[in-house]
Amino acid sequence: MKVTVLLLAALLQAPNPVTTGKAYRFEKITEGVYYATATGSMVTGSNNVVIIGNRDVLVVDTGTTPAAARAFIQDLKLLTPNPVRYVVNTHFHYDHTDGNQVYAGKADIIAHEYVRQAIETLDVLHREPFKTSQLTNVPRRIDMLKQQIAAAKDSAAKRMLEQQLTVAQEGWEQLKEIKPTPPNVTYSTKKVLDLGGREVQLLFLGRGHTNGDTVVFLPKEKIVATGDLMESQIAYMGDAQFQEWVTTLDALKKLDFETDLPGHGMPFKGKALITAFQGYLQELMRQGALLRKQGVPAAVAAQRVDLTAYKRSFPQIQGPGAELRGVQRLYAWMDEQAKK
Numbered sequence: 001m002k003v004t005v006l007l008l009a010a011l012l013q014a015p016n017p018v019t020t021g022k023a024y025r026f027e028k029i030t031e032g033v034y035y036a037t038a039t040g041s042m043v044t045g046s047n048n049v050v051i052i053g054n055r056d057v058l059v060v061d062t063g064t065t066p067a068a069a070r071a072f073i074q075d076l077k078l079l080t081p082n083p084v085r086y087v088v089n090t091h092f093h094y095d096h097t098d099g100n101q102v103y104a105g106k107a108d109i110i111a112h113e114y115v116r117q118a119i120e121t122l123d124v125l126h127r128e129p130f131k132t133s134q135l136t137n138v139p140r141r142i143d144m145l146k147q148q149i150a151a152a153k154d155s156a157a158k159r160m161l162e163q164q165l166t167v168a169q170e171g172w173e174q175l176k177e178i179k180p181t182p183p184n185v186t187y188s189t190k191k192v193l194d195l196g197g198r199e200v201q202l203l204f205l206g207r208g209h210t211n212g213d214t215v216v217f218l219p220k221e222k223i224v225a226t227g228d229l230m231e232s233q234i235a236y237m238g239d240a241q242f243q244e245w246v247t248t249l250d251a252l253k254k255l256d257f258e259t260d261l262p263g264h265g266m267p268f269k270g271k272a273l274i275t276a277f278q279g280y281l282q283e284l285m286r287q288g289a290l291l292r293k294q295g296v297p298a299a300v301a302a303q304r305v306d307l308t309a310y311k312r313s314f315p316q317i318q319g320p321g322a323e324l325r326g327v328q329r330l331y332a333w334m335d336e337q338a339k340k
Helices: 002-013 066-076 113-121 130-151 155-177 242-253 272-293 298-304 324-339
Strands: 018-020 024-030 033-038 048-052 057-060 084-088 108-112 185-187 190-194 199-203 215-218 223-227 259-262
Touching: 024 066, 048 215, 057 066, 066 155, 108 113, 113 185, 130 155, 242 272, 242 324, 272 298, 272 324, 298 324
Parallel strands: 057 084, 084 108, 108 185, 223 259
Antiparallel strands: 018 024, 024 033, 033 048, 048 057, 190 199, 199 215, 215 223
């Protein structure tokens, strides 16, 4: 039900033309630039961006599974007959890179040099965020849906739950196919691509959400694709470099853009939301430092921190508390800072 409601809300709010495939819907941001989100027919992962030049096609991020990537490529034929020439991984997390193997050998997979290092060395299928988000939460969701179906009285509600169960079970099976595939092309600070009449800049502005976040910048169109460095919602923080994240967002705001296409959430205009997220990060650091000084464990601190002052900017904030993995990382980060 939640997925369907969110999809309906996105459809109603999308101000631009939308092309809908089986697994993805493509919102046209400007000529040749599309923001791709899930239709709900399968587990897909991050929101992706398509950039079409006169010669080449570039895709930002590859989804949670090879199956999602194949579905994306199939749906992409609704927009262009041309094959994907470039793939950009904004960072190394599974929901942005676990479709890489489908593109390997057919397109250049490009990312910051840290992304290659992370995928090759961090055992990404046995660490966070994959460990909890997929290996723990997906079986839990399947069990919950089975219980809800058994208790459902309304036939329409039951059918919807059964559809969600099918998607979840198929998604669970699709995880078994994943072979972590690092980028074959890396860069350190900046890489410029010409898609044919369209310049695309890949920028590393500093560490933040992870140690290797790429911002995709279209200077002529004044558009950025920021992955999870800047979402329209509160991002996962399990690999964050907190103070550097604030600084990196300052660098992002200095770019001449009008539209941000984030890795999750919805496209947004302007830079006010970025400033709000910087405030959220700073307040989380302030409260976390106080609780840590008082000897409060991270698990308890995750329940106590109060970021409701930012609810207006980020409606997902319903009350006190923050995601546990983010607060655990905050404590570890503060330990790291104390040793410097």
